[in-house]
Amino acid sequence: MSTARTQSERLAFRRAMLRARFAELREGVWTRPANLDQDLDEIITGSCRFVVGRFRDDTPPVADLWDLSSWSAEAWRLIAVMADADTLVAGFVANAEVFRHLQLDPLLPPELLPTDWPGEQLRARFAAFNADYAARLREFSQE
Known part of the structure; x- marks a missing residue:
């Protein structure tokens, strides 16, 4: 997986993530609750690794995201x-x-x-x- 993207590729990726209702937890780390069944854009599926995680206190920082x-x-x-x-x-x-x-x-x-x-x-x-x-x-x- 290459990390060197052009500015237009980074912008397209960001737009795709926002359309899919993800929030950027920190630079390059996107998150959202697993409550949506959706087909993700190819730009997302081809560029991401998906993990299922849990916040330590089971409360995501919704107000920060x-x-x-x-x-x-x-x-x-x-x-x-x-x-x-x-x-x-x-x-x-x-x-x-x-x-x-x-x-x-x-x-x-x-x-x-x-x-x-x-x-x-x-x-x-x-x-x-x-x-x-x-x-x-x-x-x-x-x-």
Whole structure:
């Protein structure tokens, strides 16, 4: 396994790891709970060694790895944005913002999340909002 990567290869690797919801524990060491069944990008599987480990006190340093309070605050803000998006333009912007934010959700197991975690509520509201927005868009295009 070669460690000499170009800058573009390192950037592509970092993006792939973040898309797969990994967090960088320290330079070159990525981690996440084993709660996701996912197909990893070839760039990850071809560049990594996977180990199963446990933190000494069985409590991963979640707050050091993911900024859960910022993610949560933005999720609550987006829930309000969707409620106020009464035009097609506002709906389009809200749709894009929520979609992007959901891609940043670390998808941690419930026992590692704060009790007031808005992830499920944001996903449920977004599903309803997106369906309503799609119907409004279809209606507009038929006028």
